Amino acid sequence: MQKKLFSKKDMLKLQNILKESKKTITCAESCTGGLVASLITKISGSSEIFNGSLVSYSNEIKHKELNVSYDTLNKFGAVSIETVSEMLDGVLDKFNADYAIAISGVAGPNGGTKDKPVGTVVIGISSKSSKKKIKIFRFKGDRETIQKKAAETSLKKISKFIKKTLDN
Numbered sequence: 106m107q108k109k110l111f112s113k114k115d116m117l118k119l120q121n122i123l124k125e126s127k128k129t130i131t132c133a134e135s136c137t138g139g140l141v142a143s144l145i146t147k148i149s150g151s152s153e154i155f156n157g158s159l160v161s162y163s164n165e166i167k168h169k170e171l172n173v174s175y176d177t178l179n180k181f182g183a184v185s186i187e188t189v190s191e192m193l194d195g196v197l198d199k200f201n202a203d204y205a206i207a208i209s210g211v212a213g214p215n216g217g218t219k220d221k222p223v224g225t226v227v228i229g230i231s232s233k234s235s236k237k238k239i240k241i242f243r244f245k246g247d248r249e250t251i252q253k254k255a256a257e258t259s260l261k262k263i264s265k266f267i268k269k270t271l272d273n
Contacts, residue, residue, distance in 0.1 A: 110257035111264070116148055119264045123154035123204075126271055130263065131202035132158040133171055133192040135183065136210040136226060140256040156200045161192065171195025184209050184221050186239045189229040193237055204232045204267055206259045210242075212251045226255045230263045235270050238262070 123130060132141045142158040145151055159170055164183055167173040173191040181187040192207035210226030217223035224246070229239035240262075244254045 110254065111144070111260040113148070115264065116144065116260065119260065119267070120145075120148055120151060120154055122264075122267060122271065124150075128203040128267070128271075129154050129156055129200075130204045130206070130267075131156060131196050131200040132206040132208070132259070133196035134158065134160050134206075134208050135162055135167070135192075136212040137208050137252050137256045137259075138162065140252055141206055141208065141259055144256060144260060156202060159196060159199065167192060167195075171199065182221070184211055184225055184227055186227055186229075186241065189227045189239050190237060193229045193231040193239075197231065197233055202233075204230070204263060206230055206263050208255055208259055210251070210255060212248045212255075214248060224251050226251065226258075228255065228259045228262060230259065230266050232266070232270055235266075238266060 134141055139160045145155050161167045161171055164178045171192050172195045177187050189207045189209050193205050197205045207229040211217050211221055211223050213223030224244040226242045231237040244251045
Protein backbone atom coordinates (compact mmCIF):
# COMPACT_ATOMS: atom_id res chain seq x y z
CA MET A 106 0.00 0.00 0.00
CA GLN A 107 1.39 3.38 -0.98
CA LYS A 108 1.98 6.19 1.48
CA LYS A 109 -0.66 8.90 1.45
CA LEU A 110 0.41 12.20 -0.07
CA PHE A 111 -1.91 14.02 2.34
CA SER A 112 -2.79 12.34 5.64
CA LYS A 113 -5.54 12.90 8.19
CA LYS A 114 -2.92 14.67 10.34
CA ASP A 115 -2.16 17.00 7.40
CA MET A 116 -5.89 17.69 7.00
CA LEU A 117 -6.23 18.56 10.69
CA LYS A 118 -3.33 21.02 10.36
CA LEU A 119 -4.91 22.60 7.28
CA GLN A 120 -8.28 22.94 8.94
CA ASN A 121 -6.75 24.44 12.09
CA ILE A 122 -4.90 27.05 10.01
CA LEU A 123 -8.14 27.94 8.21
CA LYS A 124 -10.11 28.12 11.48
CA GLU A 125 -7.49 30.28 13.22
CA SER A 126 -7.40 32.71 10.28
CA LYS A 127 -11.20 32.58 9.82
CA LYS A 128 -10.84 31.52 6.18
CA THR A 129 -12.86 29.11 4.04
CA ILE A 130 -12.09 26.67 1.26
CA THR A 131 -14.12 25.25 -1.61
CA CYS A 132 -13.49 23.04 -4.62
CA ALA A 133 -14.67 22.37 -8.15
CA GLU A 134 -14.00 18.77 -9.10
CA SER A 135 -14.37 16.84 -12.29
CA CYS A 136 -12.35 13.61 -12.52
CA THR A 137 -12.11 13.23 -8.72
CA GLY A 138 -15.91 13.18 -8.43
CA GLY A 139 -16.13 14.83 -5.00
CA LEU A 140 -13.20 13.02 -3.39
CA VAL A 141 -11.54 16.29 -2.29
CA ALA A 142 -14.77 17.44 -0.64
CA SER A 143 -15.10 14.03 1.01
CA LEU A 144 -11.58 14.21 2.42
CA ILE A 145 -12.23 17.70 3.79
CA THR A 146 -15.55 16.77 5.41
CA LYS A 147 -14.26 13.57 7.04
CA ILE A 148 -12.97 15.81 9.82
CA SER A 149 -15.50 16.89 12.44
CA GLY A 150 -15.93 20.66 12.53
CA SER A 151 -15.16 21.08 8.83
CA SER A 152 -18.34 23.16 8.46
CA GLU A 153 -16.41 26.08 9.97
CA ILE A 154 -14.07 26.18 6.96
CA PHE A 155 -16.07 24.52 4.17
CA ASN A 156 -19.33 25.92 2.75
CA GLY A 157 -19.64 23.49 -0.12
CA SER A 158 -18.25 22.41 -3.46
CA LEU A 159 -19.32 21.37 -6.91
CA VAL A 160 -18.72 18.24 -8.94
CA SER A 161 -18.77 19.58 -12.48
CA TYR A 162 -18.32 16.39 -14.42
CA SER A 163 -19.90 17.50 -17.69
CA ASN A 164 -18.99 20.50 -19.81
CA GLU A 165 -22.59 21.68 -19.52
CA ILE A 166 -22.31 21.89 -15.72
CA LYS A 167 -18.87 23.53 -15.96
CA HIS A 168 -20.55 26.17 -18.11
CA LYS A 169 -23.88 26.55 -16.26
CA GLU A 170 -22.64 26.35 -12.67
CA LEU A 171 -19.07 27.69 -12.88
CA ASN A 172 -19.34 30.04 -15.87
CA VAL A 173 -16.64 28.24 -17.85
CA SER A 174 -17.11 29.58 -21.35
CA TYR A 175 -18.02 27.23 -24.19
CA ASP A 176 -15.28 28.98 -26.20
CA THR A 177 -12.69 27.84 -23.63
CA LEU A 178 -14.09 24.30 -23.51
CA ASN A 179 -14.18 24.02 -27.32
CA LYS A 180 -10.78 25.57 -27.92
CA PHE A 181 -8.76 23.99 -25.08
CA GLY A 182 -10.91 21.11 -23.80
CA ALA A 183 -12.16 20.28 -20.33
CA VAL A 184 -8.72 19.04 -19.29
CA SER A 185 -6.78 22.28 -19.68
CA ILE A 186 -5.16 25.06 -17.72
CA GLU A 187 -7.64 27.50 -19.25
CA THR A 188 -10.70 25.51 -18.15
CA VAL A 189 -9.35 24.94 -14.64
CA SER A 190 -8.60 28.66 -14.35
CA GLU A 191 -12.23 29.49 -15.13
CA MET A 192 -13.41 26.73 -12.76
CA LEU A 193 -11.40 28.39 -9.96
CA ASP A 194 -13.02 31.77 -10.65
CA GLY A 195 -16.47 30.24 -10.80
CA VAL A 196 -16.24 28.20 -7.61
CA LEU A 197 -14.68 31.03 -5.57
CA ASP A 198 -17.57 33.23 -6.62
CA LYS A 199 -20.29 30.60 -6.20
CA PHE A 200 -19.31 29.63 -2.64
CA ASN A 201 -17.84 32.97 -1.57
CA ALA A 202 -14.73 31.19 -0.28
CA ASP A 203 -11.26 32.51 0.45
CA TYR A 204 -9.44 29.59 -1.19
CA ALA A 205 -10.29 27.13 -3.95
CA ILE A 206 -9.13 23.95 -5.61
CA ALA A 207 -10.20 23.01 -9.14
CA ILE A 208 -9.43 19.67 -10.78
CA SER A 209 -10.10 18.30 -14.27
CA GLY A 210 -8.48 15.25 -15.77
CA VAL A 211 -8.56 11.85 -17.40
CA ALA A 212 -8.83 9.18 -14.70
CA GLY A 213 -9.26 6.34 -17.19
CA PRO A 214 -9.26 3.66 -18.18
CA ASN A 215 -11.04 5.29 -21.15
CA GLY A 216 -10.95 8.84 -22.45
CA GLY A 217 -7.24 9.31 -22.97
CA THR A 218 -5.77 10.78 -26.14
CA LYS A 219 -2.26 11.17 -27.53
CA ASP A 220 -2.05 14.72 -26.14
CA LYS A 221 -3.94 13.96 -22.92
CA PRO A 222 -3.32 10.34 -21.97
CA VAL A 223 -4.98 8.60 -19.03
CA GLY A 224 -3.50 10.07 -15.86
CA THR A 225 -3.39 13.65 -17.18
CA VAL A 226 -4.83 15.84 -14.45
CA VAL A 227 -4.88 19.63 -14.25
CA ILE A 228 -4.90 20.94 -10.68
CA GLY A 229 -5.45 24.59 -9.86
CA ILE A 230 -5.38 26.41 -6.57
CA SER A 231 -6.23 30.01 -5.88
CA SER A 232 -7.40 32.57 -3.41
CA LYS A 233 -9.54 35.62 -3.93
CA SER A 234 -6.55 37.86 -3.36
CA SER A 235 -3.62 35.87 -4.78
CA LYS A 236 -2.36 34.65 -8.08
CA LYS A 237 -3.56 31.27 -9.31
CA LYS A 238 -1.25 28.28 -9.47
CA ILE A 239 -2.25 25.73 -12.09
CA LYS A 240 -0.20 22.71 -13.08
CA ILE A 241 -0.58 19.64 -15.29
CA PHE A 242 0.24 16.32 -13.64
CA ARG A 243 0.70 12.85 -15.16
CA PHE A 244 -0.34 10.27 -12.59
CA LYS A 245 0.17 6.55 -13.04
CA GLY A 246 -2.14 3.79 -11.91
CA ASP A 247 -5.72 2.64 -12.24
CA ARG A 248 -8.72 4.97 -12.07
CA GLU A 249 -9.04 4.93 -8.29
CA THR A 250 -5.29 5.48 -7.78
CA ILE A 251 -5.28 8.44 -10.20
CA GLN A 252 -8.28 9.97 -8.43
CA LYS A 253 -6.68 9.55 -4.98
CA LYS A 254 -3.34 10.96 -6.14
CA ALA A 255 -5.09 13.95 -7.73
CA ALA A 256 -7.20 14.68 -4.64
CA GLU A 257 -4.31 14.31 -2.19
CA THR A 258 -1.95 16.33 -4.40
CA SER A 259 -4.48 19.16 -4.60
CA LEU A 260 -4.81 19.26 -0.82
CA LYS A 261 -1.04 19.20 -0.35
CA LYS A 262 -0.66 22.07 -2.84
CA ILE A 263 -3.43 24.21 -1.32
CA SER A 264 -2.04 23.62 2.17
CA LYS A 265 1.39 24.98 1.17
CA PHE A 266 -0.27 27.83 -0.74
CA ILE A 267 -2.42 28.87 2.23
CA LYS A 268 0.52 28.79 4.65
CA LYS A 269 2.54 30.93 2.24
CA THR A 270 -0.23 33.49 1.68
CA LEU A 271 -1.01 33.79 5.40
CA ASP A 272 2.69 34.25 6.26
CA ASN A 273 2.93 37.26 3.93
